[in-house]
Amino acid sequence: KQFENILVEQSDRVAVITLHRPKALNALSSGMEKEVVEAVEGLDSDPGVGCIVITGSEKAFAAGADIKEMKDKSYPGIYLERYFGDWKRLTAARTPIIAAVSGFALGGGCELAMMCDMIIAGDNAKFGQPEITLGVIPGMGGSQRLTRAVGKAKAMDLCLTGRQMDADEAECSGLVARVVPAADLLDETMKVAGTIASMSKTTAIAAKQAVNRSFETTLEEGLLAEQNAFYALFATEDQTEGMSAFAEKRKPEWRR
Numbered sequence: 443k444q445f446e447n448i449l450v451e452q453s454d455r456v457a458v459i460t461l462h463r464p465k466a467l468n469a470l471s472s473g474m475e476k477e478v479v480e481a482v483e484g485l486d487s488d489p490g491v492g493c494i495v496i497t498g499s500e501k502a503f504a505a506g507a508d509i510k511e512m513k514d515k516s517y518p519g520i521y522l523e524r525y526f527g528d529w530k531r532l533t534a535a536r537t538p539i540i541a542a543v544s545g546f547a548l549g550g551g552c553e554l555a556m557m558c559d560m561i562i563a564g565d566n567a568k569f570g571q572p573e574i575t576l577g578v579i580p581g582m583g584g585s586q587r588l589t590r591a592v593g594k595a596k597a598m599d600l601c602l603t604g605r606q607m608d609a610d611e612a613e614c615s616g617l618v619a620r621v622v623p624a625a626d627l628l629d630e631t632m633k634v635a636g637t638i639a640s641m642s643k644t645t646a647i648a649a650k651q652a653v654n655r656s657f658e659t660t661l662e663e664g665l666l667a668e669q670n671a672f673y674a675l676f677a678t679e680d681q682t683e684g685m686s687a688f689a690e691k692r693k694p695e696w697r698r
C-alpha cells in the first residue's frame with residue numbers, strides 16, 4: 443500500500459516504518475498519525491512479522507507534533523476530534539516495536555519513541571519535551587512515560603525548561619536501551635530486530651506483555667501475572683521445542 447507520509451518495507455520477519463516528511467523534520471501531522479497507526483495495526487496482525495522498527499531521517503526522528511497544523515486549533519475542536527488520540531492504538535500492538543532514533547526526537551517525536559518498546563539511539567540523538575516553549579505541555583504521554591522512564595528529576599527538568607537531552611544522557615537516564623554510532627543506527631537496529639523476530643512470536647508477545655504489566659500494577663499482581671504467563675507457555679509447542687533443542691544441542695525451529 444502507498445502512504446503519503448511514511449514508507450513501509452518488509453524483509454524476512456522485520457518491518458520498517460520510516461517517517462517521511464523531510465521538509466518538516468518529520469513533524470507529526472494527523473495524516474501521518476493515521477498512516478502510522480494503520481501500518482502498525484496491519485503489520486501487527488501479520489503472523490509473519492516478528493518485530494517492527496519505526497525510524498525517521500538522519501536529522502530527525504520527529505521534531506514533534508506539526509505546530510503549523512495545531513496553531514489555529516480551539517479547545518472544543520481538539521476535544522471533539524480527540525486530537526492525536528489514535529496514537530494510543532499503537533501501544534495496543536502485541537508485536538515488539540523498536541524506535542530507531544537519529545537526530546531530533548522532540549515533543550510528540552519523543553513521545554512516539556517512548557510508545558515503542560525499546561529505543562535505540564544514534565549518538566547524534568536529541569530528546570526533549572519543548573511543549574512548554576509553545577505554551578502547552580506534552581499531550582501524547584510525555585509527562586507520564588518520560589517520568590516512568592527517567593524519574594521525576596529529569597522529567598521535571600525536561601518538561602519545565604524544554605531543554606534537550608543528548609543520547610548519552612538519555613542512556614544513563616534509562617530512556618534509551620542502546621546508543622550506537624549514528625551511521626550504523628539502522629544496521630544495528632536491524633540486528634536487534636532480527637534477533638527479536640527470530641524468537642517464537644508467542645513467547646515474545648508474552649515477554650512484552652509481562653514487562654508492560656509492571657507499569658500498570660503492584661509488584662505482587664505483576665509477579666502473579668508473570669508466573670501465570672510463564673506456566674501458560676508450557677502449553678505451547680515452542681516451549682517443548684526450545685527446551686528440546688537446547689538438550690539436543692541444535693537450533694530451535696519455532697512453530698510460532
Ligand code: HXC
Nearest residue numbers: 465466467469505506507508509510526549550572581582
Ligand atoms: C511543524 C516543523 C516542526 C514542527 C520543524 N518544522 N519542526 N513544522 N511542526 N514541530 C519545520 C520548520 O518550520 C521548517 O520549515 C523545517 O521544519 C526545518 O526546521 P528548522 O527549524 O528550519 O530546522 P533547524 O533550524 O535545524 O531546527 C530544528 C529544531 C526546530 C530545533 C528541531 O525545527 C524546532 O524547534 N522545531 C520545533 C520543535 C518543537 O517545539 N516540538 C514540539 C511540538 S509540540 P520551513 O518551512 O521553515 O522550512 C508537540 C506536542 C505533542 O509535539 C502532543 C500532541 C498531542
